[in-house]
Amino acid sequence: MSIQVINLEHIYSKGSPFEYKALTNINLTTIKGEFVGLIGHTGSGKSTLIQHFNGLLKPTSGTILYDGIDIFANKKKSLKDLRRKVGLVFQYPEYQLFEETVAKDVAYGPGNLGYDQEKIESLVRESIELVGLDYDEIAEKSPFELSGGQMRRVAIAGVLAMEPEVLILDEPTAGLDPRGRDEILGQIKNLHKKRKMTVILVSHSMEDIGRLVDKIIVMAKGEIVVYDTPAKVFSQVKKLEAIGLAVPEVTYLLHRLKETYPEIRDDIYTMEEAVVEIERVVFKGGQHVH
Ligand code: ADP
Ligand code: MG
Numbered sequence: 326m327s328i329q330v331i332n333l334e335h336i337y338s339k340g341s342p343f344e345y346k347a348l349t350n351i352n353l354t355t356i357k358g359e360f361v362g363l364i365g366h367t368g369s370g371k372s373t374l375i376q377h378f379n380g381l382l383k384p385t386s387g388t389i390l391y392d393g394i395d396i397f398a399n400k401k402k403s404l405k406d407l408r409r410k411v412g413l414v415f416q417y418p419e420y421q422l423f424e425e426t427v428a429k430d431v432a433y434g435p436g437n438l439g440y441d442q443e444k445i446e447s448l449v450r451e452s453i454e455l456v457g458l459d460y461d462e463i464a465e466k467s468p469f470e471l472s473g474g475q476m477r478r479v480a481i482a483g484v485l486a487m488e489p490e491v492l493i494l495d496e497p498t499a500g501l502d503p504r505g506r507d508e509i510l511g512q513i514k515n516l517h518k519k520r521k522m523t524v525i526l527v528s529h530s531m532e533d534i535g536r537l538v539d540k541i542i543v544m545a546k547g548e549i550v551v552y553d554t555p556a557k558v559f560s561q562v563k564k565l566e567a568i569g570l571a572v573p574e575v576t577y578l579l580h581r582l583k584e585t586y587p588e589i590r591d592d593i594y595t596m597e598e599a600v601v602e603i604e605r606v607v608f609k610g611g612q613h614v615h
Contacts, residue, residue, distance in 0.1 A: 326392050326410060326490045326523065328378055329354045333387035335373055347373040349547045351387070355525065355540075357490075360517050362534035362555075363527045365544030366569060371527045372416070374544070375493050378525070379411035380404045409438065412489030416496045418480030419473065427453070427471075427479050428464040434487040452482040455519075457512050474505035478512070485516075491523040492516070498533060510537060532573050535559065535594040543570065560592035575599040582607065 333351040338344050347370050355361055363371050376382040377389055380396055388395055391410075396403045415421065424430040431449045440448070453460045456478040463471070468479055477497065484492065494513065498506040514537055517524045528534045534541065534555075541558045543551045545568040551558050558565070559576045566572075572594070579591045579599060589606045593599050604610065 327355060327357050327390075328411075328491070328523075329390040329393075330377070331388045331390070333374075333377065333389065334385050335370075335377070335382060336385040337373075339385060347547050348377075351549055353542060353549060353552055355491075355523060357523055358521050359523055359540060360514075360538045361523070361525045362538035362541045363525060363544065364529060364531060364534060364541060364570065365550075366529060369544040370547040371544055372495055373547075375413065375495060375525060375527060378491070378493055379413045380407045381413070409487050410489055411491045411493065412484040412487055414481050414484050414492070414494040414497060416499055417477075418484075418497075419468075419476035422468040422476060422480055422483075425467055426465050427468050430468055430479060431483045431486050434483055438487065448486045448488070449482075452486040453479070455485055455512075455516060456482045457508070458482070474501055474508065477501070477509065489522065491525065493525040493527070495527045496529070497526070498528065498530075506533070513537070531559075531565075531571060531594075535573055543568070555594055556592040559594045562591075579603075 330351050330353050333348055334346070335348040336344060336346045351374065363375065365371050373382065377384060383397060391407060394403070396407050422430050424433065428449050431452055432445050435445045435448045450460045453463065458475065458478055468476055471479065481494070481497070497509050497513065501509065510533060513524060513526060516522070526534055526538065538555060540553065541551070541555055542549055543558060543565065550568060551561060551564065559572050562572055562576065562580055575596055576591070576594050579589060579593055579602065582589050582603070583591050586606050590602050593602055
């Protein structure tokens with residue numbers, strides 16, 4: 326599914342003394358199968374934006390087209406269908422686990438879709454394994470016996486069990502230790518590869534998303550500042566610094582080296598690529614001075 330956003334504006338509590346404009350003039354298109362990172366400081370409007378993607382929030386003005394169709398113009402039935410097609414994993418989704426067993430919790434979504442028992446069971450098993458958990462070991466446990474990282478994966482499995490075409494995750498690594506964070510990010514990457522679904526990953530860490538995604542949307546104060554490939558985004562260090570977003574350390578290093586070696590590429594954001602580039606330019610392709 327492609328999502329096209331045209332001149333989207335969102336105002337909370339419009340017309341009340343608490344009126345607050347959270348999104349201004351948002352324009353973007355995501356392509357089917359793309360892995361998109363959405364980054365920006367707390368309060369920049371990330372969660373507000375993604376809640377428009379599955380119809381939880383309605384635009385105050387502007388239009389959203391899903392495969393070219395304006396859901397809000399076509400009403401109810403299509404909105405329900407949209408919620409199934411666009412799976413949204415909220416921030417700290419583990420707080421929403423509530424059933425006595427993991428299997429029941431993951432079965433909740435597909436159960437609501439009216440599938441038969443056999444189909445539900447196979448979706449539950451598949452989804453639990455997709456997030457890297459062992460079904461036989463975990464299915465009958467209470468979600469509350471699990472570690473924080475495991476609970477979060479169960480919550481993600483619950484959304485996957487509805488077989489969404491688009492998966493949106495709102496800061497899925499928040500509050501996890503570095504290991505839990507890397508595991509979840511690795512699994513999201515695998516999911517994207519295996520299922521070929523569109524993935525939108527919200528984060529406030531450039532380091533986290535730079536090496537994973539095809540495109541990055543940078544937001545500040547309710548607006549899109551840049552929307553481009555990671556290389557193009559990271560080459561605009563000044564612009565990112567102006568809104569207080571740090572780029573990966575290696576990118577800074579290359580920008581510094583560029584002062585001495587003007588031919589060096591400074592649109593690099595992974596250590597692996599940086600090593601190759603530094604060897605090429607600084608050490609002239611292997612003739613190292615030891
Ligand atoms: P982010 O996810 O980037 O942290 P949010 O989309 O949650 O940003 O919030 C954007 C702005 O909108 C913030 O200033 C926030 O305080 C405000 N906001 C969020 N939700 C509401 C709401 N329900 N009512 C009023 N203001 C809100
Ligand atoms: Mg948020």
